[in-house]
Amino acid sequence: MNNRPAEGPEGFVYQCRLSLSSVTVNLVADLIRGRLKKIRSRWRKLGPGRIAVIVLAVLRHDQRLLDMAGGNDVFASTVRRWVLEVIELLAARAPRLDRALKKITRKGGVVVLLDGTLVRTRRRTGDENRPNYSGKHKVHGLLFLALTDERGNLAWISAAKPGRSSEITAARHNKITAHLREAGLGALTDLGFVGLDDAPDDPVIVLITPRTAPLVKARG
The missing domain is CATH 3.30.420 (Nucleotidyltransferase; domain 5)
Structure with missing residues (x-):
């Protein structure tokens, strides 16, 4: 029996432009690098730069976690964890x-x-x-x-x-x-x-x- 969806392949990956400066992306990536160094994390599925872009896409354009996860070969729960982590890092920088x-x-x-x-x-x-x-x-x-x-x-x-x-x-x-x-x-x-x-x-x-x-x- 053929149980594959009638629509065809499982899904498509497409490109889109994120209207943010490289300064913003690098800032978030550096925060992630600092966090990884602090907790002595030796490995993650993606590098800090890629994680920064994914998180900013979610925060900036409200991209669905499942969509971002599927396009980057990770789980939606992983993307959610990255988003919460970056929010915490950014909040720590907020001035009193x-x-x-x-x-x-x-x-x-x-x-x-x-x-x-x-x-x-x-x-x-x-x-x-x-x-x-x-x-x-x-x-x-x-x-x-x-x-x-x-x-x-x-x-x-x-x-x-x-x-x-x-x-x-x-x-x-x-x-x-x-x-x-x-x-x-x-x-x-x-x-x-x-x-x-x-x-x-x-x-x-x-x-x-x-x-x-x-x-x-x-x-x-």
């Missing part, structure tokens, strides 16, 4: 909020831009579904807060919060105003952060319209 603000101060900065963004995610199953649903945006996702300098260069980004969280609650959880006051900086932000600053006599939060880009350009 207080250090990021002090770095801006040393460069002569006096103000930062504060904003929140919702990164869309797939709908989850069971009890984990509801916390990630944003009533404001009507989609599932994770909430992040970001601080940039006056030119819009990213200085710090928060850990992910469930999509149903509000921006002001996330800001209070991260003690944004206390860190700004300690660093001697002020923050320009939109109306989503009304009521965040709890010291009206010594304010560090300046509310502006939701469109911050024209203001930043005008300040430059």
Whole structure:
């Protein structure tokens, strides 16, 4: 009896372009090499460079783990392990909020831009579904807060919060105003952060319209 699929061969492998610079790929590959050296791992199915490209394809374009595994002759569980490993390595490089603000101060900065963004995610199953649903945006996702300098260069980004969280609650959880006051900086932000600053006599939060880009350009 012939049990092979009627469609023909098991599958095809095709090429696609990953819109990332070689600097990014080399950065991730170097992190993987450092990790392998630290844990004294002598062998892996693929080299750090190939692993970096696979992981970045998953993170950048949400490529299916099974597809990436089949195209590189590894298991989907292996790709998942690589992705989680790289996420951990990248997270370890993230600057602490207080250090990021002090770095801006040393460069002569006096103000930062504060904003929140919702990164869309797939709908989850069971009890984990509801916390990630944003009533404001009507989609599932994770909430992040970001601080940039006056030119819009990213200085710090928060850990992910469930999509149903509000921006002001996330800001209070991260003690944004206390860190700004300690660093001697002020923050320009939109109306989503009304009521965040709890010291009206010594304010560090300046509310502006939701469109911050024209203001930043005008300040430059």
